[in-house]
Amino acid sequence: MNELEAVSITRYVKALCPHQKFDEFTADAWFDVLGPYGFDDCKQAAAAIAGRQAFISTSDIVAEVRRIRAKRLDGFVYVPGDGDGDPQVYLARRRAQIELVASGRRAADPEKALTAGADQVVVGELVAGVGQPVPEEST
Numbered sequence: 001m002n003e004l005e006a007v008s009i010t011r012y013v014k015a016l017c018p019h020q021k022f023d024e025f026t027a028d029a030w031f032d033v034l035g036p037y038g039f040d041d042c043k044q045a046a047a048a049i050a051g052r053q054a055f056i057s058t059s060d061i062v063a064e065v066r067r068i069r070a071k072r073l074d075g076f077v078y079v080p081g082d083g084d085g086d087p088q089v090y091l092a093r094r095r096a097q098i099e100l101v102a103s104g105r106r107a108a109d110p111e112k113a114l115t116a117g118a119d120q121v122v123v124g125e126l127v128a129g130v131g132q133p134v135p136e137e138s139t
Contacts, residue, residue: 005039006031016050033058
C-alpha cells in the first residue's frame with residue numbers, strides 16, 4: 001500500500017464507522033502499520049470487520065488480511081517448473097506462487113481452476129440466453 005491508498009483506506013473506514021475519530025495524522029499512522037499489505041486486501045478486511053463491530057483498528061485489519069490470505073492458500077498446489085533441481089530456483093518459484101495465490105491473483109489449484117472455468121462457460125451461455133425466445137422442439 002502506498003501513502004495515497006492509506007488515505008483512501010482511512011476515508012473508507014471513516015465511512016464505515018462514522019463515529020470513529022480520525023485526524024490529519026491518522027493516514028500517516030495507518031500507513032506505518034498497513035504499508036506492507038495490499039490496498040484491496042485491507043479494504044476487503046475493513047468491510048468484513050465493519051459487519052461485526054462499530055470501530056476498526058489497524059490491528060483488526062492486519063488480522064483479517066492474514067485470515068483472508070490464509071484462506072486463499074487453502075488447497076495450494078505448487079506448479080513445478082524448469083530448474084526446480086536448484087534449491088534457489090525452487091524456493092524463489094514456490095514463494096512467488098504462494099504470493100500470487102495469497103494475493104488472489106492466481107487460483108490455489110490451477111487444475112481445479114481450469115475445471116471451474118468450464119462451468120463458467122456453461123453459465124455464461126445460459127445467461128446469454130436469458131430473454132431470448134425458447135426454440136420449438138421438433139418431434
